[in-house]
Amino acid sequence: MDFILAGFIEAFQLLLGGDGETWSAVTATIKASTGSMAVSLVLGVPLGFVLGYFDFPAKRQTRLVVDTALALPTVFIGLMVYAFISNRGPLGGMGLLFTISGIAIGQTFLALPVVIALSATAVESMDRHLKMLLISLGASRRELLFSSLWEVRYGVLAAGLTAYGRVMTEVGISMMVGGNIKWHTRTITTAIALETGKGMFSTGIALGVVLLVIAFGVNVCLSFLRSK
Amino acid sequence: MKKKIVVNGVLLLAIILVLTLPTFATEKAVMMATTTSTDNTGLLDYLAPHFTKATGIDLKWTSVGTGKALKMGENCDVDVLLVHAPPAEKAYVENGFGINRREIMYNDFVIIGPERDPAGIKGKDVVTALDAIRDKGTVFASRGDDSGTNKKEISLWKATGKAVPEREKWYVQSGQGMLSTINIAAERNGYTMTDRGTYIKYADNMNGNPPLKVLVEGDKILLNQYSVLTINPERCKKAKIDQATAFSDWMAGDDAQGLIKDFKLLGKPLFVPNAK
Numbered sequence: 001m002d003f004i005l006a007g008f009i010e011a012f013q014l015l016l017g018g019d020g021e022t023w024s025a026v027t028a029t030i031k032a033s034t035g036s037m038a039v040s041l042v043l044g045v046p047l048g049f050v051l052g053y054f055d056f057p058a059k060r061q062t063r064l065v066v067d068t069a070l071a072l073p074t075v076f077i078g079l080m081v082y083a084f085i086s087n088r089g090p091l092g093g094m095g096l097l098f099t100i101s102g103i104a105i106g107q108t109f110l111a112l113p114v115v116i117a118l119s120a121t122a123v124e125s126m127d128r129h130l131k132m133l134l135i136s137l138g139a140s141r142r143e144l145l146f147s148s149l150w151e152v153r154y155g156v157l158a159a160g161l162t163a164y165g166r167v168m169t170e171v172g173i174s175m176m177v178g179g180n181i182k183w184h185t186r187t188i189t190t191a192i193a194l195e196t197g198k199g200m201f202s203t204g205i206a207l208g209v210v211l212l213v214i215a216f217g218v219n220v221c222l223s224f225l226r227s228k
Numbered sequence: 229m230k231k232k233i234v235v236n237g238v239l240l241l242a243i244i245l246v247l248t249l250p251t252f253a254t255e256k257a258v259m260m261a262t263t264t265s266t267d268n269t270g271l272l273d274y275l276a277p278h279f280t281k282a283t284g285i286d287l288k289w290t291s292v293g294t295g296k297a298l299k300m301g302e303n304c305d306v307d308v309l310l311v312h313a314p315p316a317e318k319a320y321v322e323n324g325f326g327i328n329r330r331e332i333m334y335n336d337f338v339i340i341g342p343e344r345d346p347a348g349i350k351g352k353d354v355v356t357a358l359d360a361i362r363d364k365g366t367v368f369a370s371r372g373d374d375s376g377t378n379k380k381e382i383s384l385w386k387a388t389g390k391a392v393p394e395r396e397k398w399y400v401q402s403g404q405g406m407l408s409t410i411n412i413a414a415e416r417n418g419y420t421m422t423d424r425g426t427y428i429k430y431a432d433n434m435n436g437n438p439p440l441k442v443l444v445e446g447d448k449i450l451l452n453q454y455s456v457l458t459i460n461p462e463r464c465k466k467a468k469i470d471q472a473t474a475f476s477d478w479m480a481g482d483d484a485q486g487l488i489k490d491f492k493l494l495g496k497p498l499f500v501p502n503a504k
Contacts (some may be wrong), residue, residue: 019253086257086303086305087464088304089303197268197405198268199408199429
């Protein structure tokens with residue numbers, strides 16, 4: 001069992017020693033997850049707000065669809081995206097297979113439902129008295145909308161963080177769409193899968209620790225944003 | 229306060245944009261689908277820099293089972309294949325999916341198991357050994373993933389003249405790569421069949437003292453031939469046929485054949501070059 005301890009020691013050697021392969025995987029992970037998160041937030045937050053704030057026909061049914069999409073398995077998303085962007089697929093001409101962009105597209109399908117659903121929940125659970133208060137203070141519809149948006153910022157932040165967690169740690173999409181290509185699309189999670197496949201458990205553990213260190217960094221940055 | 233967050237947000241977006249800008253790949257590259265054994269043993273990590281140095285072409289590969297590798301070629305998603313399932317490869321060429329099948333190297337399959345050998349297969353021929361494992365009901369880990377190794381293993385069960393095991397309690401189908409499957413066999417104190425290259429890599433991981441030992445080897449039907457196939461450019465217009473051919477030529481050439489011969493772990497060669 002000494003490979004567990006060896007793994008933790010190796011993690012710091014990999015990070016501090018500037019190991020090229022590790023840093024290449026770190027960059028690939030950050031690029032793919034940042035791309036997918038950017039798209040998911042830009043599309044998902046407004047959609048989530050609309051879903052939570054306004055009343056419209058078929059609202060409950062829409063909510064049901066979004067909530068079901070929370071359970072999308074990553075390997076299934078990976079397979080579907082592969083089928084579409086394979087050279088024999090409908091989007092084959094775009095050269096997206098085995099690229100970071102391809103992974104980011106897949107991860108967007110993973111993150112988008114999380115952002116929409118959690119943003120909507122944040123809006124729904126907003127203090128109802130606040131709305132009353134604002135109206136009684138004579139706020140216009142527009143002002144009401146903007147102050148509601150401002151009120152739910154922490155909920156949206158939590159939605160983003162949850163989605164980010166899923167995106168960073170998924171392996172199905174990266175493996176199927178990215179192909180785990182060394183120096184190109186090998187992410188931290190696919191590298192862990194490979195190292196485990198090679199029987200190099202301690203390196204696998206080390207890479208897992210590396211992933212957690214990055215997640216910690218992201219959370220530290222966001223907590224500053226929050227405290228301001 | 230609001231302003232500050234807006235500024236932060238804009239900054240963040242700018243960083244995101246820079247990070248996600250497509251990196252324009254100008255260098256020449258060839259995309260290969262290959263089997264887990266060539267990747268897990270470290271052979272490709274060892275060969276790739278030599279290939280790039282000799283030809284100026286970047287070698288990218290994705291390692292999957294031979295079944296999936298062939299499928300990726302059929303879908304025109306890769307340019308070249310390095311696989312090990314001769315009957316499937318020949319059918320593949322006949323169906324017009326691939327061209328120019330070239331034998332590059334071989335090693336052999338071995339049946340490995342715990343040292344105390346509960347089914348008593350040590351030194352037996354393949355058919356007798358598999359019959360003994362079946363009769364005793366000792367755990368046997370199978371890849372179960374339609375890889376080249378899996379195809380070979382199924383053909384060996386067929387050679388015993390009885391049905392290929394499927395739902396038997398002792399027959400564990402891992403659906404994973406070779407080293408993971410060996411680890412499963414080791415954890416369950418069972419047998420498995422592996423290519424010798426991966427076994428040596430496994431022994432090397434275990435510091436030369438693996439719990440599973442080679443028990444059956446040297447039978448003629450255990451030969452494991454690796455070949456390179458180029459994707460048929462008439463079906464796949466976008467395939468980088470020149471680069472793929474360059475790889476095929478290089479692998480069959482003296483340089484690569486010499487490198488393969490020198491690729492050793494624990495002082496043992498993992499593959500024997502045999503390009504014609």
